[in-house]
Amino acid sequence: MELIWFYVAIMLAISDVLHTTLMWKVFNNFYIILGGLIQQSTHSAWQTWLAHESMEAGFHFIVVSIVFLNPIIGIQAALIHFVIDITHTIFIRDMGVLEHRALHFVIESLFFMLIYGL
Template sequence: MQMIWFYVAIVLAISDILHTTLMWKVLNNFYILLGVFIQQSTHSTWQTWVIHEIMEAAFHFIILSIVFLNPTIGLLAALIHFVIDVSHTVLIRNMGELEHRALHFVVESLFFILIYGL
């Protein structure tokens, strides 16, 4: 069995941690101002949140496309990450950090096993 599914899931998890660290610790003031700008440009909190998730997916697309030199992997990773984020935010309200990371890793791993592991 090819191990690419595992590497993609690991890099996606690292990308998620990198995104969190960059946005909330390094670029915190910029990120808050960007959030205010987006919120003033939209009609609801939901639209602001969806735009945030789309921008996060774009971040993952860029990182994974560069790491694997494959935009298809970047696109698939960004899409599955986006779907999981939207789904668990809508369906599971309270989730700790460890549960959040575990959910992402398991679902993303299964997704990429289906694509690259069989």
């Protein structure tokens, strides 16, 4: 079994930590202003949240596509991360950071195992 599934899942986890670090520690003021602008241009909290998750998926697409030099892997990574974020936010309200990361890593690993590991 090739390990590309593992490398993609690891890179997606790193990309998620990178996104959190950049947005909340480096570009914090910009991120808050951008959130306010998005909130004013949408009609509900759900639309604002979906806009945020879509932009985060775009970030993951760019990072993973550059690392693997493959936009197909970038699209797959962004989409699975987006789906997991949407699903666990709707169905699992309270989740710690460790649980959040573990959930993502397990499901993303299984997803990429199905695609690249078999």
